[in-house]
Amino acid sequence: MAVLLQEKSAFFTDGRYTLQAAQEVPPCYEIHNSADIAASQWLAEECSENASIAYDPWLMTEQQLRPYREAAIALTPLTSNPIDSLWKNRPAASRAEAVLHPIEFSGCDAEVKIEAVIADCQAKSLDAFLLTAPDSICWLLNIRGGDVDHTPLLLGYALLGCDGKITLLTEESKIPPTIRHLFGDRLSVMPLEKSVESIKEASYQRIGVDISSCPIALMEAVGDTRLLRGTDPCILPKALKNDVEQQGARNAHIRDGVALTEFLHWVENTTASGKEITELECSKKLIELRSKQAHFKEPSFESIVGFAGNGAIVHYRVTEESNRSIKGDGLLLVDSGGQYRDGTTDVTRTIAIGNPTEEHKTCYTRVLKGHIALARALFPTGTTGAQIDTLARNALWQIGLDYDHGTGHGVGSYLGVHEGPQGISKRSHNIALQPGMIVSNEPGYYQTDAFGIRIESLILITASSIPSEKPFLCSETLTCAPLSPQLIDAALLDDAEKKWLYEYHHWVQEKLSSALPEATRDWLAAIVKQFEAMAI
């Protein structure tokens, strides 16, 4: 979030990006961690009493505006955004056609989803819901688009009527006949520029709107008399993966594990042989290896490959300028993922280049203890991500360390690599974890300018079979790629942790070996042997 006043300007971001912001944002901006001071608070302190602050009503939601309103800041919506007119050589918008996401990957017919969502809206006495999250629309209609890098989204809005009619507001040329025919009469496609008009003209009396995703401009099109605030009815069912999506996720993670394990072996081999490689080369190698896997579409985000101090920048993206040679002793953090048509992956492994220090090992092992605590956690139904977040931090806290990001985010099914409503962080205290949710398990530790450690696997929340008075949940780790035995101080692990490590790697070996090149298979076998020795 950036705020520009006449005399001064400020840039706000969270703990994941403050280091990067200091490097990349022009010096005329003050840089603030939004956890320390929110933009609204800064503005309340800095702007004069009679100031009027302009904003783009297509870029802000009611939820985003709330703190400004509460701080009694006068806000003025603009009819056009001045940055749009200043932005020269702006890349053209995507014109990619949407495609159907077939039943063998979605596991549920769009008609069935639509009827269920309509029933939910009717139970809330709504006549329609204005869907303003592109991933909700793609999930509901079983379609995928090509409008955004790394996520197969079709951009637009959709008005879903409880009469069964769907008005899709998007670039009309993006919707091919296959999709139009499938939905027949119930679907009408209107151009984005006519969104306000279409919504104004719709005949529904009670229209649901989610204030966390609906632009102010569209809320005004709905108008106060028709508008009912509520949660996007697709968000929760989208998060609860059905059996086909769960199996798809398992399959995608095994193929992704093959690519990542080949990558990890390649890095170790290449650096050990004295050949110099760079962070950029690693990023390219990851794409090359994933591209060989079935159903791979694209990376699920721009890979984070950070060596030594670059690894401490939580959401680091290597550029030609920052690109670093991976040589000498240090830690290499690699956070990457793939969009496969049967599932979305997101995985982080941290490996030692050369000889790790004792500090590296202590920190890696404590991050690992947190990762294992979460992977092994059993918890009663009704538990939120905020409650189990602590399990991932406690081993670090015990020696005065912590990390300045959440422990986990929801992940879609060939959709967003970040999706709600669930999460594992101190802010996730409203949503109980439920079977079928996929969420990341990614504790870390970062020492500015020195090194970064993160261990991330995706986990699937499942019902536990443990005998108990009330239902308990647990998780199944989906991510299938080895950890780094040479970074582990086994003296810090208890027996249950060592057993988990061995069993996990035994499972990784079982799932990957047949698909790995022989040398990589042997390399993985040697790793499994090390974990076996550790567990005895």
Place this chain on the structure above:
Amino acid sequence: MAVLLQEKSAFFTDGRYTLQAAQEVPPCYEIHNSADIAASQWLAEECSENASIAYDPWLMTEQQLRPYREAAIALTPLTSNPIDSLWKNRPAASRAEAVLHPIEFSGCDAEVKIEAVIADCQAKSLDAFLLTAPDSICWLLNIRGGDVDHTPLLLGYALLGCDGKITLLTEESKIPPTIRHLFGDRLSVMPLEKSVESIKEASYQRIGVDISSCPIALMEAVGDTRLLRGTDPCILPKALKNDVEQQGARNAHIRDGVALTEFLHWVENTTASGKEITELECSKKLIELRSKQAHFKEPSFESIVGFAGNGAIVHYRVTEESNRSIKGDGLLLVDSGGQYRDGTTDVTRTIAIGNPTEEHKTCYTRVLKGHIALARALFPTGTTGAQIDTLARNALWQIGLDYDHGTGHGVGSYLGVHEGPQGISKRSHNIALQPGMIVSNEPGYYQTDAFGIRIESLILITASSIPSEKPFLCSETLTCAPLSPQLIDAALLDDAEKKWLYEYHHWVQEKLSSALPEATRDWLAAIVKQFEAMAI
């Protein structure tokens, strides 16, 4: 909370009281766990569309009414409460005089507190704050009353003006000349019946009100044009105990530990000798032993002494009807505390009568692991009670067990044994724990009709001296009384837990021995030896 309709009625309580409610509430009431269905939700479902629901505006706050308003229930305040007129032989209200709480216990002059609270109100552009929580008023004025059993409260309200004037709304005869002289002109005392009138007549333009404690009747007296909603400005400073209060708490806990240790020894001795005792006799013995301690005023709540199945009723209070003989094999849960002029105590110990079963030991040990995890926890500044609540549950969760109450509540300084704003439960996600807060650490496990286990000590939040990038907090256990080695399965404990247990008991012995009768001193020494052996 009870709701009475023409045709049916319902009683709502939380998980601590549902078992007890089923035994004690007349059968014409449906009994509900308020976590499953709130009274507002039940009412919305059960009452007819045009129903008007009456309530007593002196017994309800805006916060309590909010869910009813959100459920669109028509609410009508009553001018008199029909239960008052039906209640025959109602005990007369207390006429106890208030007393000064001297500086050797309060550690801070009332004038200093008043100036600080006024400065806080002025920073929020208020002209006055209407204090509606009796413990806030007692804390602010360094006075204590005798209006409520177990808590030294003076009942009433106070209007604190930023001009330094205080209007105390209470029974005038309760305020003796000592208190009137101390505050001189700044204090005026008005009878409770004149509260509405006094507040209406007050000349302040902007009056702060805390909607969590202010009765609707007084909010209406303030009136919309003058009313500003905000947090009671005494709550946080009252929770942050100063050095004198902290030292007072330590001293009170040692004297309380002497009484409790004598009690535990007496129970073990008496039951082992074959003499039968009852829950009621235990309650009386606790009062008798605490009464011998300096500065003891009264129990801080009615003791919970529950043998076998009675121990599973979380907030059980023994009566002549429920009173049970403590004999045979079973667990005895004793939760009790004292109001000492230098501090308030609250402690639970669970002891084995006869031979404990393996299940008793497993459950006790896992409750203990949670208790130790919280006692040993280190966590960064900013961490809330909701975040560390999980540490106390995890060992139980791992075998499919849990407890249906929070892990900890704030405790006052010769004030409420429950006080805010802090707590340790999944609901405590707004308030960061801070140095000087006292909070209970009381995980438990309950098996209906069989046994109850709870281990409770009070802990004082303190700054940690661990080297760390950001400030870390930890806690000091205040409660000073032995645990039950015969209920521990040492195989479930790790080395750090055993070390904590030995160090804790070594400290208990050091603090208590000189004040214990010889036989009890020897008994305690034998317990410490068992923990020493366990730790080697």
